[in-house]
Amino acid sequence: MAGYILLPLLGLIVLVIIFSGVFTVKQQSAAILERFGRFLSIKNSGLHFKIPIIDRIAGRINLKVQQLDVLVETKTKDNVFVKLKISVQFQVVKSNVYDAFYKLESPHDQITAYVFDVVRAEVPKMKLDDVFERKDDIAVAVNRELNQAMQDYGYDIIKTLVTDIDPDVQVKAAMNRINAAEREKVAAEFVAEADRIKIVAKARAEAESKRLQGQGIADQRREIARGLEESVDVLNNVGINSQEASALIVVTQHYDTLQAIGEQTNSNLILLPNSPQAGSEMLNNMVASFTASNQIGEAMKEKNKENLKKSTDTDTIYRETEDDEEDNRS
Template sequence: MQNGDIIRIFKKTIHNIPRNYMSVAYVLLVIVVVTLLMAVKVVPQQSAYIMERLGRFHGVLQPGISFIIPFFDRIAYKHSLKEKALDIPEQICITKDNVQVRMDGVIFIQVIDPQKASYGINDYNFAVSQLAQTTMRSEIGKLDLDRTFEERMTINRAVVQAIDEAAISWGVKVLRYEIKNITPPQSVLVAMEKQMQAERERRAVILQSDGEKQAAINLAEGQKQKVVLESEGLRARQINEAEGEAAALLSVAEATAQSIRLVAGAINTEGGMDAVQLKVAENLVEQFGKLAKTNNTLILPANFADMGSLIASAMSVVKSESNKK
């Protein structure tokens, strides 16, 4: 039966009531309608309502339509089950090396137990925010300033772990924490800028020296390879020249040996000795003729007039050499 049907029934009933009781009927109608509206509760999606009966926890109304007993039951708390982001206010933290830095962040939480979130703590949003600040100060105090910028993820995990352990009894789950800003004092910023500039200059000098070193190495390596190649070329040239000279000498020797063998063969033939004597006589006369042209003084052997004896002496030398061979 809908609320409109109930109202029509009451209107028909009121028409049958005398006019003296009309005001009372209207009052009763209003009371009944209000009571029915109070008995019906519609819970939105991703929400949870805490219902108390006579001041005590009675149950959690889930998303959808629910009915309660008016004047006995009441909705004490309303919780959203969606993930919620809380802004952590900026605060001053002191690092391990006694440097004051200003830090802020954001934390993401979600209600997982509406009953504990209602009765476990008065204001879980405030409690989570305060616990995040104290935990962040504690974690920053364990690190030097330089490591503070490098260890953001470590700090985030430490804050989440510390709050998550405490928030179990609050019915709240800490999903993640993120540091938004880390602001050192102005003097520290100036010093850090100078340090970074010096570091960049040092790296530039190192890179330049490395480049010059590599260039010198490359140049030396090129010179080395040039000398090696030139020496190898000279060696190959000398080997080729030596091999050529050896081959030439060998060819000359072979030709001389062949000519000697031919001469020896000719001498051993019939009339060979006579030809040799004739050749010796011709060479003797020719050589003495050359000496007479080039020198004013000429020394002759005692038996020069006896040409036959000279030829006989030369032939004896030729024969002795032939016998040795």
């Protein structure tokens, strides 16, 4: 009875032992196989076998490209504290899996320590603006230092990137104000240049307008002078000398001007002489005009009286004649 129970149990143990000797390794990874605690072999991707109980898998190594982000806080040359985010892309060399597994206990800590060391050695040599402009130089320095240090441990540093530069909040605000001020300055310069161009263009247009206007006035006066010359020649031909012709033309132009002004509607223009004696002469002329007007008025009144008297006498004679005729008829 006991034999029937032990046989299945023994078969089960055998199966477990057999299956424990079979293992698989994933793609882009490697397994380190040890026997009694001593390195035996490195198994790559696929199905593998090991001796149960005697052999064991000590660990597995990832052969993919990995990335480690390291945040470093340091000070620049102009005493500004800044945080830099360094992204390190690394990979275990397939031929150096043994060194990567046995020589280095914590690769992430090792890489972080080297990044801190290089960044804190390079950034204090630069000013804050230079840190932004020369971030590639920092990345190259970190990459070079890590490659030299990590190759002995079986790691290949593929790329090192400075992915973020974050100064202190107050410094960042000050930089934004400086940037805004610079942009306002540039905008003001462009606006001033545009205004200058407008002013120059306007001045040129006014100068051209004045030039054309002066040319028009000169042409007008030239034609007027030519017309006056022709008028004087015409008057000379009819026996009027040049002096009399000039006086006649001036008087004619004077009255033509007065007529042109008078023809304008809604005009409140009054022409007054502008000589020093103009005021007294105008007053004397007004007094003389009023005196002459009064005299003419008195003369007209006397004439009207005489006409009225003559008319009255004529009516009286006419009535007397009619009365005599009526008496004769009687």
